[in-house]
Amino acid sequence: EAELEERLVELDLRNDSDVLDAPPASDSTPEILKPALSGLSARWKNWWIRGILSLAMISGFFLIIYLGSFMLMLLVLSIQVKCYHEIITIGYRVYHSYDLPWFRSLSWYFLLCVNYFFYGETVADYFATFVQRREQLQFLIRYHRFISFALYLAGFCMFVLSLVKKHYRLQFYMFAWTHVTLLITVTQSHLVIQNLFEGMIWFLVPISSVICNDITAYIFGFFFGRTPLIKLSPKKTWEGFIGGFFSTVIFGFVFAYFLAQHQYFVCPVEYNSDTNRFVTECEASELFQMKKYSVPPVLQAVLGWEAVTLYPFQLHSVALSTFASLIGPFGGFFASGFKRAFKIKDFADTIPGHGGIMDRFDCQYLMATFVHVYITSFIRGPNPSKLLKQLLILQPEQQLSVYKTLKSLLVEKGILQPSLRG
Numbered sequence: 001e002a003e004l005e006e007r008l009v010e011l012d013l014r015n016d017s018d019v020l021d022a023p024p025a026s027d028s029t030p031e032i033l034k035p036a037l038s039g040l041s042a043r044w045k046n047w048w049i050r051g052i053l054s055l056a057m058i059s060g061f062f063l064i065i066y067l068g069s070f071m072l073m074l075l076v077l078s079i080q081v082k083c084y085h086e087i088i089t090i091g092y093r094v095y096h097s098y099d100l101p102w103f104r105s106l107s108w109y110f111l112l113c114v115n116y117f118f119y120g121e122t123v124a125d126y127f128a129t130f131v132q133r134r135e136q137l138q139f140l141i142r143y144h145r146f147i148s149f150a151l152y153l154a155g156f157c158m159f160v161l162s163l164v165k166k167h168y169r170l171q172f173y174m175f176a177w178t179h180v181t182l183l184i185t186v187t188q189s190h191l192v193i194q195n196l197f198e199g200m201i202w203f204l205v206p207i208s209s210v211i212c213n214d215i216t217a218y219i220f221g222f223f224f225g226r227t228p229l230i231k232l233s234p235k236k237t238w239e240g241f242i243g244g245f246f247s248t249v250i251f252g253f254v255f256a257y258f259l260a261q262h263q264y265f266v267c268p269v270e271y272n273s274d275t276n277r278f279v280t281e282c283e284a285s286e287l288f289q290m291k292k293y294s295v296p297p298v299l300q301a302v303l304g305w306e307a308v309t310l311y312p313f314q315l316h317s318v319a320l321s322t323f324a325s326l327i328g329p330f331g332g333f334f335a336s337g338f339k340r341a342f343k344i345k346d347f348a349d350t351i352p353g354h355g356g357i358m359d360r361f362d363c364q365y366l367m368a369t370f371v372h373v374y375i376t377s378f379i380r381g382p383n384p385s386k387l388l389k390q391l392l393i394l395q396p397e398q399q400l401s402v403y404k405t406l407k408s409l410l411v412e413k414g415i416l417q418p419s420l421r422g
Contacts, residue, residue, distance in 0.1 A: 047222065049352055054215060057351075069200065069269045069278045073193055077115075080189035082357040084111055086347040087181045091174055094342060100171055102162040107178045109155050114182050117148035118190040126197055127271050131393075188365035191372040198375055200280065201265045201288075205256055205317055206371045209324035210363050212251045217244030217329070232336040236329075245325040252321030253314055260288045260311040287313045287379070316379070323370050328363040335362035 040048065064071045088107050095103075123131065124141050131137045140147065163171055196203040221240025229236040259265040267282035291312055295305050335358065339345065346355025354360055391399060410416040 050218070050354060053351060053354060058211070065200075065204070069196060069280070072196060072200075072203065076189050076192050076196075079357055079361060080115075080185050081111070082350070083347075083361060084181055084185045086350075086356045086358045087185070088178065090342055090344065090347065091177045095170060095174065100167055100174060101164060102158065103171075103174050106155060106159055106162070107174075107181075109158070110152070110178055110182060111186065113148065113151045113155060114186045116151060117145075118186060120144045120148065122190070122193060122197075130271060184365060188368045192364075192368045195368065195371050195375065197269045198380070199266050199268050201256070201259045201313065202371060202375060204259060204265065205252060206320050206324065206367050207364060208255055209248050209252045209317075209321045210328050210367050213244045213248040213321075213325040213328060214360075214363070216247035216251075217241060217325075220244060220247075230333055232333045232340065236333075241329070244329075245322075248325040249318060249321045252317040252324070256314045256317035257311060260313050266313075287311070287316070316374075319374070320371065324363075324367055327370070328367050331363040331366035335359070 064075050088104070092104060120141070121144070123137075124144060131141050159171075159175060192203065195206070217236075217240040219240075220243030221235065221237045224239040224243070225235075225237030227238040228234060229238050229241050263282070263284065264280050266284055266288040267280040269278055269280055271277075272279045288311055290309050292307050292309050294307050295303060300306055335347075339347070347358040348356030350356045351360065391402060394402070407416065411418055
């Protein structure tokens with residue numbers, strides 16, 4: 001007993017010096033680029049590796065956009081799983097010597113449960129007519145939340161049964177680690193998909209703004225950086241932060257103008273049960289129709305314009321870009337603090353010159369939450385299409401009751417003639 005108490009005290013007092021050191025840095029230069037970059041300094045070699053692979057990733061991203069909404073959803077799911085794997089692996093590596101029972105198995109089981117819950121909610125919201133035609137799915141959707149809870153409860157019971165006396169505290173540490181990782185990755189990726197269903201423009205502008213800020217802040221910092229910005233990230237500079245801000249706002253404004261002209265990007269993504277395909281066809285809302293704005297008197301003298309014609313969405317893009325460049329980087333600072341706590345340089349070495357997938361998407365998750373809150377607070381109104389889908393899955397008696405109530409209200413408001421009462 002005394003030995004066990006000493007061990008628990010040791011774990012409580014565990015500090016940064018006890019955390020496993022990161023493995024020594026290795027040359028991450030892809031073999032195909034080594035001959036061309038062999039004569040460069042480490043600084044410029046890293047510049048070229050990051051630049052070439054950034055262009056490759058952006059090109060791949062454009063290809064997936066061309067392939068459509070479903071491929072974008074698969075991309076989000078793949079990134080979510082990889083980010084989850086990278087964070088869980090850090091925990092496993094740090095505590096691997098304790099051989100915690102069922103830790104990895106339960107971690108992946110909880111990921112499956114949470115994804116089942118969130119994607120089931122998405123199916124119920126956006127695929128109602130498709131579900132209505134299939135009896136098996138009707139049962140799953142009707143009892144979806146109960147099934148989700150039962151699955152989670154099974155995992156919870158398995159965790160309790162796996163508790164071992166000498167590992168109690170560490171097992172609860174890792175239980176909390178798993179749940180925080182689920183909150184960071186699965187919940188946020190679900191919000192990304194929700195944003196996508198509002199229209200691809202709500203997916204592309206925020207994500208592209210974060211990417212633009214990341215690239216331009218790096219470029220400005222690389223060439224002009226002199227003043228350190230934050231101790232958590234020694235390479236970040238005020239010059240890069242400020243240059244990234246202005247570049248991102250300009251990029252977001254121009255990119256929004258381009259996307260707002262195309263129905264493919266501005267229409268909500270809907271599932272057509274007749275063709276079994278996602279469609280983006282609609283009459284553009286007021287957000288995506290040109291509108292004339294008066295220029296404030298203070299700026300009229302500078303610009304020489306009394307009015308400008310813009311898409312209203314371009315003004316919203318300024319808010320999105322501002323968040324991406326001023327608040328979004330704090331997601332990266334948070335990740336830097338996390339990595340320093342465990343003495344690791346990157347979450348993984350998946351992408352040469354960039355680190356792991358989580359290293360590239362640490363700011364995106366924060367951005368996804370902001371966009372979702374922004375849409376629900378300032379943009380989204382009643383959705384007739386979604387309401388109609390919900391009405392179609394009601395029983396005939398319920399549909400008739402809704403019809404009669406709605407007709408009575410329209411008559412009272414004078415929209416329908418009293419003679420139309422039935």
